[in-house]
Amino acid sequence: xxxxxxxxxxxxxxxxxxxxxxxxxxxxxxxxxxxxxxxxxxxxxxxxxxxxxxxxxxxxxxxxxxxxxxxxxxxxxxxxxxxxxxxxxxxxxxxxxxxxxxxxxxxxxxxxxxxxx
Amino acid sequence: xxxxxxxxxxxxxxxxxxxxxxxxxxxxxxxxxxxxxxxxxxxxxxxxxxxxxxxxxxxxxxxxxxxxxxxxxxxxxxxxxxxxxxxxxxxxxxxxxxxxxxxxxxxxxxxxxxxx
Numbered sequence: 001x002x003x004x005x006x007x008x009x010x011x012x013x014x015x016x017x018x019x020x021x022x023x024x025x026x027x028x029x030x031x032x033x034x035x036x037x038x039x040x041x042x043x044x045x046x047x048x049x050x051x052x053x054x055x056x057x058x059x060x061x062x063x064x065x066x067x068x069x070x071x072x073x074x075x076x077x078x079x080x081x082x083x084x085x086x087x088x089x090x091x092x093x094x095x096x097x098x099x100x101x102x103x104x105x106x107x108x109x110x111x112x113x114x115x116x117x
Numbered sequence: 118x119x120x121x122x123x124x125x126x127x128x129x130x131x132x133x134x135x136x137x138x139x140x141x142x143x144x145x146x147x148x149x150x151x152x153x154x155x156x157x158x159x160x161x162x163x164x165x166x167x168x169x170x171x172x173x174x175x176x177x178x179x180x181x182x183x184x185x186x187x188x189x190x191x192x193x194x195x196x197x198x199x200x201x202x203x204x205x206x207x208x209x210x211x212x213x214x215x216x217x218x219x220x221x222x223x224x225x226x227x228x229x230x231x232x233x
Binding site: 027031033041042044047055056058074089091093095106108111113 | 150152158159161162163164167172174208210212214219220221222223225226
């Protein structure tokens with residue numbers, strides 16, 4: 001069964017460093033998402049991406065964050081200068097469509113656990 | 118703005134018994150989707166079940182079923198014949214079905230322990 005994959009599974013970085021989190025969505029999916037989950041808190045939407053551009057972003061997704069689809073398969077989240085409060089689990093998700101029906105369902109990757117020291 | 122509330126931070130159930138997890142939501146929209154996701158200790162987010170708001174019939178997936186009460190804005194998850202592998206965090210999530218706005222809005226989760 002197709003699945004979303006994410007690398008790395010864990011990343012430890014120093015405050016102020018840049019990190020790139022990678023995702024490979026399900027191959028026929030067209031909509032891509034990043035969410036984060038700070039330990040013990042609710043899952044938060046960061047950004048959605050369709051047709052090579054951002055569809056929507058939350059207030060969390062400030063200028064330190066960027067997303068890119070550098071080739072036909074990868075979808076990346078870059079944090080330019082990490083802060084301590086960026087420590088969280090980051091989930092990538094993808095969906096087939098946004099036009100209703102089963103294709104709306106978002107399927108999640110296993111997450112990247114980011115720790116900023 | 119839409120919100121999702123899960124009022125039970127923790128629950129426990131004996132193996133083979135039935136448990137119901139509660140979820141309420143607030144929205145002024147009429148067309149939307151509701152989901153239950155499961156997050157086991159591995160922290161992978163796994164879809165359990167989904168419900169389209171326009172469907173009156175409650176969704177079922179094997180041992181998992183929902184009680185969707187649209188007027189009351191309630192979306193509870195029933196797990197029948199609970200198994201040890203059901204031990205996980207369960208999240209209720211809402212998605213508006215309008216335009217290109219497809220973000221999931223999440224509840225805080227309910228931690229379910231299935232005891233042998």
